Amino acid sequence: MTQPTKPMPINQTALDQSSLKTLALWLIWAAVCASVFIQVYHDSTLVEFIRYDHTRVTWVIMGAFFLGVVISFVHVFVLTREWFAASRMTFRLQRHGLQGTKLEKRKAVSRLIEGLQYIEQSGAAVDLNTLSTVEFASHIRASRFVGLLGSLLITMGLIGTVLGLTVTLTGLNGALENVSSDGMAMLAGLREAMSGMGMAFYTTLLGSIMGGVLLRVFAYISDNSIEALQDTMTRACIVYAAPALHPSVQKDFQALSHVLEGMEGRMQSLNAALYESKAAMRDFSEEMEELTKATQLHEDEQEIFKQIAVHRHYAKVLRYELRLQKQLANFKQRLLAAMGFQSTKHRDAE
Numbered sequence: 545m546t547q548p549t550k551p552m553p554i555n556q557t558a559l560d561q562s563s564l565k566t567l568a569l570w571l572i573w574a575a576v577c578a579s580v581f582i583q584v585y586h587d588s589t590l591v592e593f594i595r596y597d598h599t600r601v602t603w604v605i606m607g608a609f610f611l612g613v614v615i616s617f618v619h620v621f622v623l624t625r626e627w628f629a630a631s632r633m634t635f636r637l638q639r640h641g642l643q644g645t646k647l648e649k650r651k652a653v654s655r656l657i658e659g660l661q662y663i664e665q666s667g668a669a670v671d672l673n674t675l676s677t678v679e680f681a682s683h684i685r686a687s688r689f690v691g692l693l694g695s696l697l698i699t700m701g702l703i704g705t706v707l708g709l710t711v712t713l714t715g716l717n718g719a720l721e722n723v724s725s726d727g728m729a730m731l732a733g734l735r736e737a738m739s740g741m742g743m744a745f746y747t748t749l750l751g752s753i754m755g756g757v758l759l760r761v762f763a764y765i766s767d768n769s770i771e772a773l774q775d776t777m778t779r780a781c782i783v784y785a786a787p788a789l790h791p792s793v794q795k796d797f798q799a800l801s802h803v804l805e806g807m808e809g810r811m812q813s814l815n816a817a818l819y820e821s822k823a824a825m826r827d828f829s830e831e832m833e834e835l836t837k838a839t840q841l842h843e844d845e846q847e848i849f850k851q852i853a854v855h856r857h858y859a860k861v862l863r864y865e866l867r868l869q870k871q872l873a874n875f876k877q878r879l880l881a882a883m884g885f886q887s888t889k890h891r892d893a894e
Contacts, residue, residue: 563624563627563628563630563631564624564627565627565769566620566623566624566627566765566766566768566769567620567621567624569765570616570617570620570762570765573758573761573762573765574613574617577613577758580753580758593743593746594606594746597743599704599707599743601700601703601704601707601743601747602704602746602747602750604700605697605700605701605704605747605750605751605754605755606750606754608693608696608697608700608755609693609697609754609755609758609759611693612690612693612694612697612759612762613759613762615686615689615690615693616690616759616762616763616765616766619683619686619687619690619766620765620766620769622683623683623766623769623770623773625651626651626652626653626683626773627769627773629648629651629653629654630653630773630776630777630780632648633645633648633653633654633657633777633780634776634777634780634784637657637780637781637784637785638780638784641784641785642657642660642661642664642781642784642785643661643664643665645657645661652679652680652682652683653679653773653777655679656675656676656679656777656781657781659675659679660672660675660781660785663675664785672778672781672782673778676774676777676778677774680770680773680774683766683770684767684770686766687763687766687767687770688763690759690762690763690766691759691760691763691767693755693759694754694755694756694758694759694760694763695755696755697750697751697754697755697756697759698751698752698755698756699751700747700751700755701747701748701749701750701751701752701755702748702751703747704743704744704746704747704748704750704751705744705747705748706744707743707744707747708743708744708745708747709744712744
């Protein structure tokens, strides 16, 4: 029976070199764009038209194009960092497995691995493609925005074409009205018509080239890089993290062993708590016995306490008897006074 072959070890240097492909393609296409602008600059008519365009449509097209180029460069730079992070993650997945992979901050590939680690710990089912799409959604939106700017440039070129045709028709109308009356006015109308045709031509040219070709290629480079990055991470997770992501008997036994280890630890903690409670109860009973022994009296001490109690009761009875005698004497005096007799004390005083 043949043994399954292990995957070949990954060369970290080769991965780092492949991470620079996106940036290299972007720079090559940026060089092509620069050559196009150099050719446009040598065409003095186009440069003069852009400089003195009173409708400012070409200015809007140029501004939107440079904005798209800046956004595309920043996005490609971020994607290059993602590629380097992906190469490091792939290397760590092969060496340490899914749970042993060290994460990095502010990286989509790190968020992907972190999500897989949490799902693997919870034991839930893994949808790797959906999770990858969600984690790379911010990069997809940035690439779509560059493509949207390209479509807007084409639309602005068409708007400039319509405006140029409108100016052309207006100039031709003025020239036709002044055919027989004023030759200078007719020439001015023809000149205005020609400027309108130039506006229609140049805006269409700039919009189609900058938006339909240059920015679209920049967006395609970003889209292709994102898809390749997703494929790379999906392959790395499937190859090096498959035992942790897919259910198997070995994985179930491992999970059961972890549960049993946890239960064994909790049982040991419970036994330790019971032993401590027994020791505390034993100490408490010993202290109660010592307190009882300390409060017990000897026979002579008990006799003394009994005599003290008898004397206290006798004193209490005497106090009660004296109080009754006083009350009886007072009652006797009030009775004699009511009967018209005076007490001996009053007679002696008289």
